[in-house]
Amino acid sequence: MSRTMPPAGAAVLEQNRAGAGERFLRGLATPGGAVFLLLVALLAAIIVANPSFGEPESLIRFIGRTAPIAIAAIGQYFVIVAGEFDLSMGSVVTMQVIVAGNLIGDDDAKVLPVLLLMLVLGALIGLINGLVTTLLKVPSFIVTLGMMLALFGLVMFWTGGAAQGNPADSFRQIGRGGIQDVPVFGVIPYPVIILAVAAALGFWLMRRPYGRTLIAAGDNSAAAALTGARVWWVRTRAFMLSSLAATVSGILLVGYAGVHPSVGRGYEFTAITAVVLGGVVLGGGRGWLLSAAAGAFALESLFTLLNFLGVESTWRDTVQGVIIIVAVAAAARSWQRRRRGSALPARAEQHRITATSAKPAEGTEQGGNGY
C-alpha cells in the first residue's frame, strides 16, 4: 500500500482528517467523551431535582467539594494508563492527614516545612511503589496492596485509631478557604484553583514526550522498550505522580474533614472507579486524563443526585456498583465497535482519494493501491 502512496502522504492524511466539528462529535462518542455527556445529564437532573444547585455559588462549592477525589483520580489515571494499579492511595491520604495533624499543631511557622515533608514523603512512597514494581517485577497490585496494609498499620499504630491533633488554621484554610468577593461566584474555594492547576499540569504533561511514552508503555511495554524508552523510569514516575496526587488530596481533606484515621479509607477504589468511569481502560494504553477527572465529577454528582432524591445513603454503594458495571460494559462495546468498524471506512476513504490521483501501475490497467 505504501509503495504506491503518493509522495504527498501527509496531505492525504490531512484530507482524510475530518473537520473539527466532526472530530468533536466522534470524540464524544468514545467512552472518554461520553463521560462528559453523562456528567452534563447528571448535573441537569440535579438542577431539575433542586433548582438552587444551578446557581454559580453552589456549583463552585460542588466543584470544591469534589476536588480531592478528582485530584486523586488524576493521579490514579497516570498509573492505570501505564497498565498498573495504585491501591495504596487511600492509605497515603490517611497518612498525610495524620502527619499534618500531628506535626503542624498550632504552630503557624511549621506549616511550610511540614507541607514540604509531606510532599517528599508522598514522592518517596511513589518511588518505592514504582521501583519495587518495575525493578523487582512484583505485580503493582501486590506492591501497592502491601504498601496500603503497611502504611495503614503504621498510621493506626501511631494514633491508636483515634482522632488526634488539629493543625493550625492557616493550614486548614488550604482546603477550606477561598478567594472572597469574586463577582458571580461569591467565593472561589482554593481547592477549585488547585484542581484547575493540577488538571492543566496533567493535561500538559500528557502531551509532552513523557505522556506519550507513558501511554505507549501502557499499551505495549515491550514495544516501548524496543523504541528506547526507559519504561521502568517512566512507570516509576507515574507511581510518584499518583502518590503526590494522593498527598494533595490529603492536604485538601484536612481542611474539609479534619484529622481522623478514617479519612481516605476506600479512596483507592473510588479513584479507580472514577478513572474507569472516565473511559480509561484497565490494562493501560487508552484514555484521557480530563475524562478521568470528569469521571470523578460524574460519580460525585451521582451521589448528590441520590441525596436530593432522598435515597437512603446505604443504597449509594449499590447504585455505584450498577453504574460502573453498566458504564464499563458500554465502553467495552464501544471500543469493540470502533475497532471493528473504523478500519473499513478509513481505508475506503483513503482508497478513494489515492485512486483518483495514482496513475495505473506499469503493466496493469487499473490505478490505485493495488488491492
Next chain:
Amino acid sequence: MNSTRKAGGFFARLSSTRIVYLVALLTLIVGAVLVATTGRNFFSPGNISSILTGTSVLGFIAIGQTLVILVGSLDLSVPYVASLTSLIAAGVMANSSANILPGVLLALGAAAVIGLANGLIVAGLKVHGFIATLGMGLIISGYLATNFKGSFGQAPFAFRLVGATGLGPVPISTLIMLGCAVLAMLLLHRTRTGHHIYAVGGDLNVARMSGIRVQTPIITAHVLCSLLAGMAGLLLASRLGVGSPTVGSQGGYDLLSIAAVVLGGTLLSGGKGTITGTLGGVLIFAMLDNIMSVMQVNPFLKDVVRGVVIVVAVAVYARRSIVKRQPRFGHGQPEEPARKQEVAA
C-alpha cells in the same frame, strides 16, 4: 556477583510452589524459635489447631480466587458474598437443626447466582473482572447495609459444632477446606474445563482460535469462586453462631485472598499457578498471624508485617523469568537489552 548469579540459578531451577513451601518452612522455623523465647511451644496441639483454624476461612476463599485468577479475572466481591451467605444461613436456620440443610442449600444457591452474574458480566459483557466484581461487591454491600443493621439469625448447635470440633488437632473446617482443595485440583488437572481454564487465562484469543468456548471456563470459575466464598460464609456463621453483615469485609478477605494466591506463585495475569501453591500462601498467612498473636504484637503492626511479607515474598521469585521457553530468535526477552543499557546509563 558470581555468587548472586549462582543463587539466581538455584532459584530459577526451583518451581514457585517449592519456593512457597520453603518460605513457609522458614516462617515455621522462625516462628518456632520466636515462640520458644516466650516460653511456649509452637508445636503444641492447641497451637497447631489454632493455626489450622486460621487457614480454613481464608483457604476456602483463596481456592476460589485461584480459579478466577487462573482464568485471567479477579473476584473482589468475595467478602460480601461471605457476609450474605452467613446471613442467609443463620436466618433460614433460625436455631432449628431441621433447617440446616435448607439453610445451607439456599445460602450456596444465592452464592452461585452471584457467581453466575459475575461470570456473565465478565465473559458476556466483556467487563474487566476487577470492575465487574468490584461493582457486584458494592451492589451486595449496599443491600446488606440497607437491610441488616446488626447480626441476624441464629445457627443451631449442631451446625455450630462444624466450626468448633476437630479430629485431634485438625479442625473439621480445615478438613472440608482441604477436601474442596482436592476437588479444585481434580477439576484443574483432570477435566476438560480445568485445562480450558489454564488455556483461557494464558491467552484468551489463542484459546478462542483453538476452538475453545472461552465463556464456559470463565463462568465456571466465577461460579465456583462464589460458591467457595459461600462456604467461607457458612463457616463464619457456624463459628459466630449468627449471621453478620460485616463479617466478610472486616476480614479484608478480597485483597488478602488475592495476596495469598499470588504469594502461592500464581500469576496475577492468569494461566499459570497451582492450588498447592495457594494453600502454601494461606498457611504462611495463618502462621504469621499465629506467631504475632502469641508474641502479642500490636494488632496494627500486624498489618505492617503482613504488607511487608507479601511484597518481599513475591519479590523473591517474581524476578525469575516467567516464561521457561527457549528464546525463539536467539535474543533474550525483548526488555532485556534495554534494561542493561539503563543500568549502564
